Amino acid sequence: MSLESRTADGWATTQFVVLGFGTAGYACADSLIQAGAEHLVVLDDRDTEALREKAQILETLGATITLGPGSTAELPKEVDVVVTSPGVPPHAPLLAQAAERDVPIWSEIELAWRLRDPATAAPWLCITGTNGKTTTVQMLTAILQAAGHRAVAAGNVGLPLLEAVMDPEPYDVIAVELSSYQLHFTHSMSAHSAAVLNLAPDHVDWHGSMEAYALDKGRIYANCQVACVYNVADPATEQLVADADVVEGCRAIGFTLGTPGLSMVGLVDDLLVDRAFIEQRATSAQELASLADITPAAPHNVANALAAAALARSFGVPATAVRDGLRGFRPDKHRIAHVADVAGVNYVDDSKATNPHAAQASLLAYEHVVWIAGGQAKGATFDELVIAARERLRAVVLLGQDKQVIIEALERHAPDVPRIVVDATDTGAMRIVVGEAAKLAQVGDTVLLAPGCASWDMFANYGARGDAFAEAVRSLAE
Template identity: 90%
Template sequence: MSLETRTDDGWATTRFVVLGFGTAGYACADSLIQAGAEHLVVLDDRDNEALREKAVILETLGATITLGPGSTAELPKDVDVVVTSPGVPPHAPLLAQAAERDVPIWSEIELAWRLRDPANAAPWLCLTGTNGKTTTVQMLTAMLRAAGLRTVAAGNVGLPLLEAVMDPEPYDVIAVELSSQQLHYTYSMSAHSAAVLNVASDHVDWHGSLDAYAKAKGRIYENCQIACVYNVADKATEQLVMDADVIEGCRAIGFTLGTPGLSMVGIVDDLLVDRAFIEQRATSALELAMISDVTPAAPHNIANALAAAALARAFGVPATAVRDGLRGFRPDKHRIAQVAEVAGVNYVDDSKATNPHAAQASLLAYEHVVWIAGGQAKGATFDELVIAARERLRAVVLMGQDKQVIAEALERHAPDVPRIVVEATDTGAMQIVVGEAAKLAQVGDTVLLAPGCASWDMFANYGARGDAFTEAVRALGN
């Protein structure tokens, strides 16, 4: 079956099943209808007023929507393609049945790539990684805009990618953030350039193993055209480049917090420099920006800036636009955000650090830390983090469902670090947590919310957790 463009008659005759009717599922179904699909079934085990309202819209356009418990238990007999939402794991019954029957399974990203209009298709600059994806893609978007390009951040952040590719006014280039779940069922994509920031244990419950998770990340490099950007400090990312089947002539480009070698971007003195995209790279480096242009100038955020710069330079963005993009960029809330200084103690909200790898990067940015941690660990372990950060830990305040997992890692590797366990889980729990942290902190310390865990056991999302922290800190100041 060949579905090359959104004008191909195959869209009308192909029988599609869309699995999941959340934001991604609705976007998939709506885009398929726009493309001319006439045989479309949407399935979701959930059933609520918001979903029913969306269902009425699509049913009016000819789709069949089935909601409620058991709706996804069995794959319809007559189906040519299943388009799945990223929240549905591969072991879900309907996807298992599709695999057994050799029915193609597409991600929303695969669908978006196939729906591009070849006559006006914008190149994709793609990015993934365990941590730092959103910040880096937003930095990249700022650089592209500083170069005068019409662009947008899309995919796992910002505009849904399907909306970006279906826009009647084509973009010059799209900055695409991709999760491992989105990449798992993506096959045809051929990025202009792509980057993997890092690979650490996360979403193992979804993928089944760390190896499967890493391989899903590596799909971003497949068919890459110009540059595969990897993290020199993370050998797994370089191995993914080596394993990828790329377009002939595509280059491997490293980013490093050290002095860059040939075909790398990196740091010289207080400058971000390029030894990859200049003719004299064998003997020279081009200044891109100053470290002080990066906000915040924490080591892992400087690495993010270098990765974004590598993708931008691969697309031909001038050095001045890299600098101007970084100078104008500010990270979203809850990403190493300075909240306040109270009684000589700095309070920082990094609620977005929802796994140990992200929390470790945050902890290593400060000299003396009272660490607030805990939540849903998603099967992760904290031994490596504690070993790396123990010399910086003034104390630890633990909360949430899997606090004992972190407590045990501390007992094994940092038994002398004081720790407080907060049992409360109600809406006032964060005030108790911050109060305990304030008692343990000394002048010059940083109280850091970097939970290393998901937030859903106590909060609606990581944003709500960060807001509760901010509110508690301000109350402390008052």
């Protein structure tokens, strides 16, 4: 039985197993039923009232839902395709059994790609990377909408991708954020254009190695049709383009914070310019926007804007729409967000910086920083960050489970930088942290929450951590 293309009868006769019944798993199961699947089993080791309520809905439509401990221990005998939720690692028992039996494993992204109606399907402009994905996808969507397109951000942010492709009113184009988890089991996607923003160690425990993580990121370029966008400052991203099997005629397009070479977008003085998508690119460049159009104009955010501009230009968007889209865009909360100025000190919330690479980008955006860091390091190291940022560090205030990892990096590479360790882990801990940071900061400094770590040791999520920081800063101001 071929799985490369499907008729309605094909969906009806295929035996599907959906692994996981969270938001993504429910969307996969619901979409399969809408597509005509008549043999559908959903498995999840959790058993909650909310999951049981959702299960009742799908069971009335013919699905078989099995919840509770041990439900995912064994792959059913009758199965043609496993659709897995993001975050389930390849070594999970059920997926390992599927691999042993040569049963195809699809991500929700793979399912969404196969569910598209070829007659009306919107092109996908896809983005991945260790950091900056969400902001870049949102910038790209703003640019596309400024050009008059019916566009939406989907995938790992915004609208669920399955919902976007199943919309009865087709979109003109979809800006798709993809995580390495989602890409791992994605096989047949053929993006109009795609970008890898950067590569740094993250989720290595899930992938098994940095090399495997990078290879999964590189899957975004497979079968790419028009443009593979890479980061000139990160040679690993260009290597992924070189290694990709793309559609003939697809171009490699670089983005850079320097003066762009041929087939690149970059900066000339305070202007974002295009030397990739104009006929005269060998000898000239076209102005797209200015640094004043980007908020905030921190270097890593300018890089995000350039990547978004490159993808938009690959889709034929005019230069004026790049400018208008960027000018009207504001990033989500907790992404290098200005909270307040108190006694001449700038307080910035970048709680979304949950790994060292993201935190380093934030630190390098400011001249003198009192850095608030710590949490769950997820096995990451901080030596490279400290070496890159030590000349900017006024002081460091540390909290959280793995603060010792950061302390040791500071001892090795910046022993003279003052540091305060806050051991409190209760709800008042952030107020103590901000108070200590305020004592260390001088007029003109930035107190920067860029933890470089996950938040779950002390907070429900990075948003709750950022909110606690902002509340503490407001209390300080009062």
